[in-house]
Amino acid sequence: MEEVFKQEPQIEEPFYFKAYLAEKVNSVNQALDKVVSFKEPQKIHEAMRYSLLAGGKRVFPVLCMAACELVGGEESVAMPAACAVEMIHAMSLIHDDLPCMDNDDLRRGKPTNHKVFGEAIAVLAGDALLALAFEQIANATHGVSPTRIVRVIGELAKAIGSEGVIAGQVADIQSSGLANVSLEHLEFIHVHKTAALLEGTAVIGAILGGGSDEQAEKLRKIARCIGLLFQVVDDILDVTKSSAELGKTAGKDAIANKATYPKLMSIEKSREFAENLNQEAKHQLVGFDPEKAAPLISLTNYLASRQN
Amino acid sequence: MEEVFKQEPQIEEPFYFKAYLAEKVNSVNQALDKVVSFKEPQKIHEAMRYSLLAGGKRVFPVLCMAACELVGGEESVAMPAACAVEMIHAMSLIHDDLPCMDNDDLRRGKPTNHKVFGEAIAVLAGDALLALAFEQIANATHGVSPTRIVRVIGELAKAIGSEGVIAGQVADIQSSGLANVSLEHLEFIHVHKTAALLEGTAVIGAILGGGSDEQAEKLRKIARCIGLLFQVVDDILDVTKSSAELGKTAGKDAIANKATYPKLMSIEKSREFAENLNQEAKHQLVGFDPEKAAPLISLTNYLASRQN
Numbered sequence: 364m365e366e367v368f369k370q371e372p373q374i375e376e377p378f379y380f381k382a383y384l385a386e387k388v389n390s391v392n393q394a395l396d397k398v399v400s401f402k403e404p405q406k407i408h409e410a411m412r413y414s415l416l417a418g419g420k421r422v423f424p425v426l427c428m429a430a431c432e433l434v435g436g437e438e439s440v441a442m443p444a445a446c447a448v449e450m451i452h453a454m455s456l457i458h459d460d461l462p463c464m465d466n467d468d469l470r471r472g473k474p475t476n477h478k479v480f481g482e483a484i485a486v487l488a489g490d491a492l493l494a495l496a497f498e499q500i501a502n503a504t505h506g507v508s509p510t511r512i513v514r515v516i517g518e519l520a521k522a523i524g525s526e527g528v529i530a531g532q533v534a535d536i537q538s539s540g541l542a543n544v545s546l547e548h549l550e551f552i553h554v555h556k557t558a559a560l561l562e563g564t565a566v567i568g569a570i571l572g573g574g575s576d577e578q579a580e581k582l583r584k585i586a587r588c589i590g591l592l593f594q595v596v597d598d599i600l601d602v603t604k605s606s607a608e609l610g611k612t613a614g615k616d617a618i619a620n621k622a623t624y625p626k627l628m629s630i631e632k633s634r635e636f637a638e639n640l641n642q643e644a645k646h647q648l649v650g651f652d653p654e655k656a657a658p659l660i661s662l663t664n665y666l667a668s669r670q671n
Numbered sequence: 672m673e674e675v676f677k678q679e680p681q682i683e684e685p686f687y688f689k690a691y692l693a694e695k696v697n698s699v700n701q702a703l704d705k706v707v708s709f710k711e712p713q714k715i716h717e718a719m720r721y722s723l724l725a726g727g728k729r730v731f732p733v734l735c736m737a738a739c740e741l742v743g744g745e746e747s748v749a750m751p752a753a754c755a756v757e758m759i760h761a762m763s764l765i766h767d768d769l770p771c772m773d774n775d776d777l778r779r780g781k782p783t784n785h786k787v788f789g790e791a792i793a794v795l796a797g798d799a800l801l802a803l804a805f806e807q808i809a810n811a812t813h814g815v816s817p818t819r820i821v822r823v824i825g826e827l828a829k830a831i832g833s834e835g836v837i838a839g840q841v842a843d844i845q846s847s848g849l850a851n852v853s854l855e856h857l858e859f860i861h862v863h864k865t866a867a868l869l870e871g872t873a874v875i876g877a878i879l880g881g882g883s884d885e886q887a888e889k890l891r892k893i894a895r896c897i898g899l900l901f902q903v904v905d906d907i908l909d910v911t912k913s914s915a916e917l918g919k920t921a922g923k924d925a926i927a928n929k930a931t932y933p934k935l936m937s938i939e940k941s942r943e944f945a946e947n948l949n950q951e952a953k954h955q956l957v958g959f960d961p962e963k964a965a966p967l968i969s970l971t972n973y974l975a976s977r978q979n
Contacts, residue, residue, distance in 0.1 A: 404841045407833045458798060463790035482771035483844050486794065490766060490801065491833035497805050498832060501825035509817035516824055517809035524806060525715045525799035533712045536791050 380661035384425065390438070391424040392416065394446050398499060410480040410488035411495075414453045417471050422666065423448040426561060426589070427568040429658045430582050433651055436572025443503035444515060444571055447496035448564045451523055454492040455560075457485050459532070472610035493523075507571050515567040522563025531556025544622035550591070552622075558590025565589075581647050585659065588644035593666050595637045598623040599630060600671065609671050641667040688969035692733065698746070699732040700724065702754050706807060718788040718796035719803075722761045725779050730974065731756040734869060734897070735876040737966045738890050741959055744880025751811035752823060752879055755804035756872045759831055762800040763868070765793050767840070780918035801831075815879050823875040830871025839864025852930035858899070860930075866898025889955050893967065896952035901974050903945045906931035907938060908979065917979050949975040 395415055402408050424445035431441035460467040460475040461482060467475050477485035497516060504512050521527060534552045538544045565586035569579040598616065602625050606613040616623045624633040644663045648656040703723055710716050732753035739749035768775040768783040769790060775783050785793035805824060812820050829835060842860045846852045873894035877887040906924065910933050914921040924931045932941040952971045956964040 402834065404833075404838050404845070406845065407837060407841045411833060454798075458794055461791075461794065463794065483769075484841065486766055486769065486771065487837050487840055489798070490762075490831075491837045493798065493801055494828045494832040494835075494837070496828075498825055498828035501821050501828060509821045513809050513817045513820050513824075516821075517806055520802045520804075520806035520809060523798075524802040525712075525719065526710065527802075529715060529795050529799045529802070530712050532795055533715045533792065537712070537714065 380658065380665065383658055383661070384665070387425045387428055387438075388421045390442070391421055391428075391445055391449065394442055395449060398446055398503075399495070406480070406484060407488060407491060410476060410484045411453075411492055413479060414457050414470075414476050414488065415450060415492065417473055419449075419452075419471055420669075421449065422589075422593070422662070423452050423560065423564050425662060426586065426659075427564045427571075429662060430565040430568025430574075430586075431572035433582070433648075433655050433659060434569050434572040434574030434578050435655075436568075436574070437506070440504065440506045441568050441571045443499045444519075444567050447499045447519070448560065448567075450492040450496040450499070451519075451560065454489040454496075455523075455528060455532075457489040457492070461485060464532075464536070467612065469606070469611050504571070507573075511570050511573075515570050518567050518570065519563050522559045522566075527555060527559035527563070529555075531559065538622060540620055541622070544627070546627050549622050549624070549627060553591055553594040554587065557594045558587045561586040561590040561593075578651075581651075585644045585647045585663075588640045588647070589663055589666060592637055592640040592644070592663070595624045595633050595640070596666065596669060598625055599633055599637070600669075602630065604671065637667055688966065688973065691966050691969070692973070695733045695736055695746075696729045698750070699729050699736075699753055699757065702750055703757060706754055706811075707803070714788070714792060715796060715799060718784060718792050719761075719800055721787060722765050722778075722784050722796065723758060723800065725781060727757075727760075727779060728977075729757065730897075730901070730970070731760050731868065731872050733970060734894065734967075735872045735879075737970060738873040738876025738882075738894075739880035741890070741956075741963050741967060742877050742880040742882030742886050743963075744876075744882070745814070748812065748814045749876050749879045751807045752827075752875050755807045755827070756868065756875075758800040758804040758807070759827075759868065762797040762804075763831075763836060763840075765797040765800070769793060772840075772844070775920065777914070777919050812879070815881075819878050819881075823878050826875050826878065827871045830867045830874075835863060835867035835871070837863075839867065846930060848928055849930070852935070854935050857930050857932070857935060861899055861902040862895065865902045866895045869894040869898040869901075886959075889959075893952045893955045893971075896948045896955070897971055897974060900945055900948040900952070900971070903932045903941050903948070904974065904977060906933055907941055907945070908977075910938065912979065945975055 399408060399411050399415055427445040427448055428438050428441045432438060456470060457476045459465050460470055461477055468478055469475065476488060480488065500512065500516055523529065531552050534548065535556055538548060538552065562583045565582035566579045569582045600609060601613060601616045601623065604613055624636065641663055645660055648659060707716060707719050707723055735753040735756055736746050736749045740746060764778060765784045767773050768778055769785055776786055777783065784796060788796065808820065808824055831837065839860050842856065843864055846856060846860065870891045873890035874887045877890045908917060909921060909924045909931065912921055932944065949971055953968055956967055
C-alpha cells in the first residue's frame with residue numbers, strides 16, 4: 364500500500380491534501396481540547412475554549428507541523444508548539460476584536476469573545492492563552508533538546524512582540540482612517556501583523572524537527588509569502604464576498620476606509636500579486652524532498668484559492 | 672573591610688539593606704531601560720517604557736535576584752528573568768487599570784497607561800511586555816543550562832496563567848460588589864492574584880541560581896507569605912492613608928465595596944495576620960546561609976512596614 368502511494372504522488376495530491384489537512388486539524392483540535400479543559404475558574408477556561416475551539420482554518424498549527432515534517436521531524440515533537448501558535452492566534456483575535464481595537468461583533472460566524480463573556484474576561488482570556496502558549500512549549504515538548512526548545516521560545520516571543528505582530532497592529536491602528544496610505548506602509552503592516560507569526564510558526568517547526576539554520580530561513584521566506592498571500596486574498600474576499608459567505612462582517616474595510624491591496628492596486632493587480640507570492644513560496648521548496656514538500660505546496664495553493 | 676562587615680551583620684543590617692535595595696533597583700532599572708529602548712514603532716515602545724520605567728518598588732526583580740543569590744547564584748544569571756517578572760508585573764497593572772477592568776486613572780502618582788496612550792495601545796503594550804518577558808529569558812539568559820531555562824519558562828508561564836494570576840483576577844472580578852465574600856474566597860484571590868507571580872519569581876530565581884528542588888520549594892513558601900503580607904498591608908494602607916501619601920487613589924476599596932482583610936477581620940487582626948506572615952517567611956529561611964538570607968529577611972520586614 365505504501366509503495367502505491369509513493370508511485371502516484373501527482374495523481375493522489377489533491378485528495379491527499381484534503382485528507383492530510385483533515386487529519387492534522389483533527390489532531391490539533393483534540394490536543395487543544397485536552398490542554399484547555401473545563402477547569403476552575405470555569406469562566407476563564409470557558410472563554411479561552413470559546414475562541415480556541417471555534418473552528419478556524421488552523422493554518423498556524425498545520426504550518427508548524429508541516430515545517431517540522433519537511434525537515435524530517437515527527438508530528439508529535441511539534442504538537443505542543445502547534446497548539447501554542449493557535450493559542451497565540453486566538454489571543455490576538457480576541458484582543459483585536461475588542462471595542463477599543465477593531466470593535467468587531469462577529470468572528471467565524473459567532474459573536475466575538477467580549478460579546479459573550481464581557482470585555483474584562485476577554486482581555487484576561489487573551490492574556491491567559493498567551494501565557495499558556497509558552498507553558499505548553501516549555502512543559503509539554505518532548506524528544507527535542509532543551510537548547511532547541513529555548514531557541515523556539517525566543518523565536519516565537521520575538522515574532523509576536525513589539526517588533527513583530529504588535530508592530531503591525533500599531534501601524535494598522537495608526538493608519539486607520541488616513542486618506543493616503545502608501546503600498547509600502549501597507550506591506551509593513553501585513554509583514555508584521557500577519558506574516559510575522561506565520562514566519563515564527565514555520566521557523567519553530569523547522570527547529571523542532573531538527574532542521575538546519577538554512578532550512579529554517581527558507582521556511583521563514585515561505586511563511587512570509589504565505590502571510591502576504593493570506594492577506595491579499597483576505598482583502599479581495601472582503602470586497603467580493605458577503606458576510607454569510609465569509610462568516611464575518613464583509614465590506615468592513617471599505618466602511619472603515621481601510622487601506623487594502625484592492626484599493627491601492629486594483630483587484631486585478633491584487634490577484635496577480637497573490638499568484639506571484641504563491642509561486643515564490645513554492646520556489647523556496649525546490650531542493651527539499653518533494654514528498655515532504657507536498658503538504659506545504661498544497662497549503663499554499665489552498666490559501667491562494669480559498670473562498671472564505 | 673570585608674571582615675569588619677562579617678563581624679557586625681546585626682548592626683549593619685538596616686543600612687546594608689537600603690544600600691542593597693538601591694543597588695539592585697538601579698541595576699534592574701538600567702537593564703530595563705536598555706531592553707525597552709526607543710525603537711520603531713515609537714508609540715508602542717513609549718507606552719511600554721511609560722509603565723515599565725515609572726518607578727515602583729521593584730519587589731519582583733529584587734526577589735528574583737535575592738532568591739538566586741540565596742542558593743549561591745550570581746546576580747547576572749537572574750537579571751533577564753528579573754527584568755521579565757517586572758515586565759509581567761507592569762503588563763498586569765496596565766491591563767488591570769483598563770476601563771473594562773478596575774478603571775483606574777492614577778498609578779504610581781501618574782495617569783494610567785490608557786489615559787496617556789489610549790486603550791488600544793495600552794492593551795497592546797501589555798501584550799508586548801508579556802511576549803518580551805519570555806523573549807528576554809530565552810534569548811538573554813547566559814551561564815545557565817538550557818534545561819533550567821526551559822523549567823524557568825514553564826514555571827513562570829504557569830504562575831501567570833489561568834490557574835495562577837489570572838485565576839485570581841477572575842475571582843476578584845466575580846466577587847466585586849458582592850455583599851458576602853468569605854475570608855476563604857479572599858485568600859483564593861490573593862494567593863493567585865498577588866502571591867502566584869511572587870512564588871514564580873522566587874522559584875525561578877532559585878532555579879537560575881542552581882538551587883535544589885527543595886530550596887526552590889522553600890522559596891515558593893516564602894514568596895506566598897510575602898505575597899499575602901503585601902496584600903494585607905495594601906488593604907490596611909488603603910483605609911489608613913491618603914491618595915497623596917499612596918501615589919494612587921486611596922479608599923477605593925471601600926467605595927467599590929471590595930472585600931479586604933480589614934473589612935473581613937478588622938484592622939487590628941489584619942496587622943496580626945501580617946506579622947504572622949512575616950514570621951513564617953523568615954522561619955522558612957532558617958537553614959540557609961545567614962549572610963545570604965539577610966536580604967530576604969530585610970525585604971520581608973520592609974514590605975511589612977512600608978507606608979505606601
